[in-house]
Amino acid sequence: MKKFSKFIFGAFIGALLGSSIVILLAPESGDETRAALLSRFNTLVNQVEEAISERKAELLKEIEKYKSSAL
Numbered sequence: 001m002k003k004f005s006k007f008i009f010g011a012f013i014g015a016l017l018g019s020s021i022v023i024l025l026a027p028e029s030g031d032e033t034r035a036a037l038l039s040r041f042n043t044l045v046n047q048v049e050e051a052i053s054e055r056k057a058e059l060l061k062e063i064e065k066y067k068s069s070a071l
Helices: 002-025 030-070
Strands: none
Touching (some): 002 030
């Protein structure tokens, strides 16, 4: 669980820093910058959802393993 928490924290900090840098240094217009930020945010959300799904699957396998060994 520690690794997952560190991943989420790192992803959040990375997204925050990355979006701040993009906003400050963006040569694009506001609309283009917002579209780019939205795209990156959606990518981050998808990565987090995928990590959650993978971890959930791992935990469910472990639970089933313990259930079968307990019988």
